[in-house]
Amino acid sequence: MRKQIEDFIKNSIISVFSIDPGQIEVEIPLREEHGDFSSPAPLKLASLLSQSPLELANKLREFISKSEFSKHFQEIKVAQPGFINFYLKKSFYFEVLKQIIEHDYYARLGIGNGKRVQVEFVSANPTGPLHIAHGRGAIVGDVTARILEYLGYEVQKEYYVNDTGGQIEKFAKSIEVRYDELTGKKVEFPSDGYHGTYIIDLARNIMKSKSLDNTIDQERIDFLIDYGVGEMLKDHREVLSLLNVNHDNYFKEKYLVDSGLVDEVLTMLQKNGYLEEKDGAIWFKSTDLGDDKDRVLVKSDKSLTYFIKDIAYHYEKFVKREFDTVIDVWGADHHSHVTRIKNSLKSLNIDPDRFEVILIQLVRLISGGKEILMSKRSGEFITLRELIEEVGKDVARYIYLTRSSNSPLDFDLDLALKESMANPVFYIQYAYVRAGSILKQATIKGIRIRREDEVNYSLLSSKTELRLLRLLSLLQDEIVLTGMKRTPHRLATASRKLAEAFHEFYHLHKVIGESEELEQSRLHLVIATRTALDLLLSLMGITKVEEM
RNA sequence: GCGCCCGUAGCUUAAUGGAUAGAGCGACGGCCUCCGGAGCCGUAGGCUGGAGGUUCGAAUCCUCUCGGGCGCACCA
Numbered sequence A: 001m002r003k004q005i006e007d008f009i010k011n012s013i014i015s016v017f018s019i020d021p022g023q024i025e026v027e028i029p030l031r032e033e034h035g036d037f038s039s040p041a042p043l044k045l046a047s048l049l050s051q052s053p054l055e056l057a058n059k060l061r062e063f064i065s066k067s068e069f070s071k072h073f074q075e076i077k078v079a080q081p082g083f084i085n086f087y088l089k090k091s092f093y094f095e096v097l098k099q100i101i102e103h104d105y106y107a108r109l110g111i112g113n114g115k116r117v118q119v120e121f122v123s124a125n126p127t128g129p130l131h132i133a134h135g136r137g138a139i140v141g142d143v144t145a146r147i148l149e150y151l152g153y154e155v156q157k158e159y160y161v162n163d164t165g166g167q168i169e170k171f172a173k174s175i176e177v178r179y180d181e182l183t184g185k186k187v188e189f190p191s192d193g194y195h196g197t198y199i200i201d202l203a204r205n206i207m208k209s210k211s212l213d214n215t216i217d218q219e220r221i222d223f224l225i226d227y228g229v230g231e232m233l234k235d236h237r238e239v240l241s242l243l244n245v246n247h248d249n250y251f252k253e254k255y256l257v258d259s260g261l262v263d264e265v266l267t268m269l270q271k272n273g274y275l276e277e278k279d280g281a282i283w284f285k286s287t288d289l290g291d292d293k294d295r296v297l298v299k300s301d302k303s304l305t306y307f308i309k310d311i312a313y314h315y316e317k318f319v320k321r322e323f324d325t326v327i328d329v330w331g332a333d334h335h336s337h338v339t340r341i342k343n344s345l346k347s348l349n350i351d352p353d354r355f356e357v358i359l360i361q362l363v364r365l366i367s368g369g370k371e372i373l374m375s376k377r378s379g380e381f382i383t384l385r386e387l388i389e390e391v392g393k394d395v396a397r398y399i400y401l402t403r404s405s406n407s408p409l410d411f412d413l414d415l416a417l418k419e420s421m422a423n424p425v426f427y428i429q430y431a432y433v434r435a436g437s438i439l440k441q442a443t444i445k446g447i448r449i450r451r452e453d454e455v456n457y458s459l460l461s462s463k464t465e466l467r468l469l470r471l472l473s474l475l476q477d478e479i480v481l482t483g484m485k486r487t488p489h490r491l492a493t494a495s496r497k498l499a500e501a502f503h504e505f506y507h508l509h510k511v512i513g514e515s516e517e518l519e520q521s522r523l524h525l526v527i528a529t530r531t532a533l534d535l536l537l538s539l540m541g542i543t544k545v546e547e548m
Numbered sequence B: 001g002c003g004c005c006c007g008u009a010g011c012u013u014a015a016u017g018g019a020u021a022g023a024g025c026g027a028c029g030g031c032c033u034c035c036g037g038a039g040c041c042g043u044a045g046g047c048u049g050g051a052g053g054u055u056c057g058a059a060u061c062c063u064c065u066c067g068g069g070c071g072c073a074c075c076a
Helices: A002-017 A041-049 A053-066 A068-072 A090-102 A132-150 A166-182 A197-209 A217-242 A253-258 A261-271 A306-320 A336-347 A384-391 A393-402 A413-417 A424-444 A463-484 A489-508 A516-540
Strands: A037-039 A073-079 A083-088 A116-120 A154-161 A249-252 A275-278 A281-284 A295-298 A325-331 A355-360 A363-367 A409-412
Touching (some): A002 A037, A041 A083, A053 A073, A053 A083, A090 A516, A132 A154, A132 A325, A132 A384, A132 A393, A253 A306, A261 A275, A261 A306, A295 A306, A306 A336, A363 A413, A393 A424, A424 A489, A424 A516, A463 A489, A489 A516
Parallel strands (some): A116 A325
Antiparallel strands (some): A073 A083, A275 A281
């Protein structure tokens, strides 16, 4: 509807003033008395035509009122200092209500037009357990993917596995030292090694099934990498599935080297004139693209930096797998990497706008009003697994989703464990349960729910009922906006608002036991609300409980 | 020093450049013969860190400034 109004205003302006106004804005006003839709177009137009915005608004209003299009509206008003406000006819709401019930109004949309989008998220180093910050990335990535899928994109959820490089060697080395300790050898634990107790567990498990004693060094390390990465990945996958996050593809960094992709990219960069050899290393001349320094791609010992592998990886996404858009979800500590990847895409003649990054700010875990800090002794954060065990998947998902990604998130354990409005996931699930329970009650009483064309919706006329109808009508627009702006946290707000409106409706109005006509129309409203909540919960990946 | 993010009610925070800045928690006061009270209704609480600027209009954009976080590797 909003898009239609936009187009309509635009065409009206062209007809009335014979100029092209460019992009027209139509917004959903915060205050209901400003209408269902509102456009400040006359204000913008005023400076273009140097006429008073109110006058322009009135002329436009007049033109629109005479048109066929105005039949959707109860009223079209001009407001100071030059807004045009549109008030939908109630019949429009009723039409939406009818559609929600009749044919799956909230079914997948066609906006994405089947374009291929990849969302890459979590991608934690397989050198330790997932911690609470990974959880936030997991949910933001997963929900973004779910929304885009709903909008009609073809979405792939990918996990990038960093299974090569210096950190991995260090990880293997750490297991080796723990193993040696267990066999009674006197060895010094490296200060830059991985200190977590899980390393000892890994070493212990190896000891149970295999002896490393007769292996030569490289063979040992290869085995330890293979085993360690395998175990960590198994753990990550398991924890993520506890959170209801399931990636479509695990992409191994090792493949980039083995398949020759890294060489392919180096050749291309050479050809495009972005390589330089200096101090025995190969550099990417990123200063040519505005970076403050050049970056090493191949170290002087001939080993590869993470950067060249990352370039090859993104090249692979766009050129080999031909994604139209790639969205990476990264921790904010990698922000400086964004421009570097965009620069590298430019140097490979790939449009950098096809690559987007959602940066996630820190997560702090709060308990008893105090931050739980990393344990100095074990070198471990609270793990994501522990968090899920503590608060449950639904609460974790919702809390991770509540804040905008570029705000730091305080995850308050005490609030998460409360079963009240402090913890809105219960509030929302409760609304869903209540709607279901009314319908169940209707069934028990033997009430037959009529078809849409046998119901007189105009009986839904109280302020509360209209508010609920309005939210239902605007929900699609809201989800589209949420998807296009990559701001999944808006779903959390939208569902809370809908639940709130429904709880209010529940308390103010009886459904069952009213006159038959009214009972039927309210039952339909309840069904539609439940459908909407169902959609929102699915998009957020939160369980739809039937009883609480 | 340079770069990115954040400063909104006591706390946690929302708001595609729009109209009177919304919520929840906490505080205070009401509501259960009634479809589930994990709920509903109400009251108090804000110069959106500060100063300039752009704009018809700024929490939002620009400059400066103060405070907090995170980056500035031949680590990932």
